Amino acid sequence: MLELKSLYSGYKSAIILKDINISIKDSESILLIGRNGAGKTTLLRTILGLNKVIDGSIYFYGKNINKLKPYERVRLGLGYVPQGRKLFPYLTVKENLFTAKNAFTAKKHTIFPNFYDYFDYILSLFPSLIGLLNKTAGSLSGGEQQLVSLARALLTNPKILLLDEPFEGIQPSIVQLILKVLYEIRERFRISFVIVEHRLELIWELIDRVYVIDNGSILKEAAKTDTNIGEVLEYIYI
Numbered sequence: 712m713l714e715l716k717s718l719y720s721g722y723k724s725a726i727i728l729k730d731i732n733i734s735i736k737d738s739e740s741i742l743l744i745g746r747n748g749a750g751k752t753t754l755l756r757t758i759l760g761l762n763k764v765i766d767g768s769i770y771f772y773g774k775n776i777n778k779l780k781p782y783e784r785v786r787l788g789l790g791y792v793p794q795g796r797k798l799f800p801y802l803t804v805k806e807n808l809f810t811a812k813n814a815f816t817a818k819k820h821t822i823f824p825n826f827y828d829y830f831d832y833i834l835s836l837f838p839s840l841i842g843l844l845n846k847t848a849g850s851l852s853g854g855e856q857q858l859v860s861l862a863r864a865l866l867t868n869p870k871i872l873l874l875d876e877p878f879e880g881i882q883p884s885i886v887q888l889i890l891k892v893l894y895e896i897r898e899r900f901r902i903s904f905v906i907v908e909h910r911l912e913l914i915w916e917l918i919d920r921v922y923v924i925d926n927g928s929i930l931k932e933a934a935k936t937d938t939n940i941g942e943v944l945e946y947i948y949i
């Protein structure tokens with residue numbers, strides 16, 4: 712489904728990611744771990760097109776998407792829940808959620824052909840957002856904003872969802888709600904996840920493979936069922 716081949720990327724001032732090779736099959740999910748500044752966020756941003764590919768390729772269902780703009784990638788099926796939510800603070804919650812509409816209609820949803828039916832379904836997963844629809848996103852708490860960010864990404868109808876530290880600074884009841892939603896959408900729509908998270912106990916059931924990123928390169932990788940998985944997970948403590 713998603714393949715990164717000898718990928719180099721970074722910022723104008725520096726090459727951060729070096730020779731990244733990752734391959735994700737349909738309905739498979741991965742965890743990215745690594746110390747602060749290792750390049751995890753840069754990797755998610757590069758997959759989404761927010762950082763330019765310097766060398767190498769990104770394939771999505773066999774199509775090279777290197778040159779596509781972020782909105783075009785979202786229309787193909789890449790969803791993103793960025794670190795720090797990145798909502799439009801002066802737009803209402805409803806307006807933030809409706810920014811997903813064009814990406815939704817760009818492709819067929821297997822169960823919900825109509826955006827408004829799908830919108831009602833997604834809202835039913837986040838009942839606490841119903842009373843907040845007309846509030847500005849910037850006036851919400853951090854946890855509520857994270858729910859809006861996740862709901863917005865889901866409304867684009869992603870085939871793969873990139874989640875950058877989705878539980879950072881979130882209270883336990885909202886952490887549990889986010890997990891419940893992720894389990895439900897995985898069961899129902901078989902979507903894949905790329906998760907950056909250091910609290911293994913939260914996401915262990917959701918993932919199939921772990922990659923350790925260090926200084927912009929992949930240092931180790933293992934499937935959950937591999938015998939060396941314990942050795943790979945030790946890097947979470949570094």
Ligand SMILES: Nc1ncnc2c1ncn2[C@@H]1O[C@H](COP(=O)(O)OP(=O)(O)OP(=O)(O)O)[C@@H](O)[C@H]1O
Nearest residue numbers: 722724725727745746747748749750751752753754
């Ligand atoms: N806008 C930028 N311009 C230049 N360098 C940047 C920029 N943003 C990040 N970097 C650098 O890129 C490197 C990787 O940062 P990145 O945010 O991808 O790491 P990370 O693994 O996600 O870290 P964390 O766990 O702290 O979120 C760091 O050295 C960082 O300083």
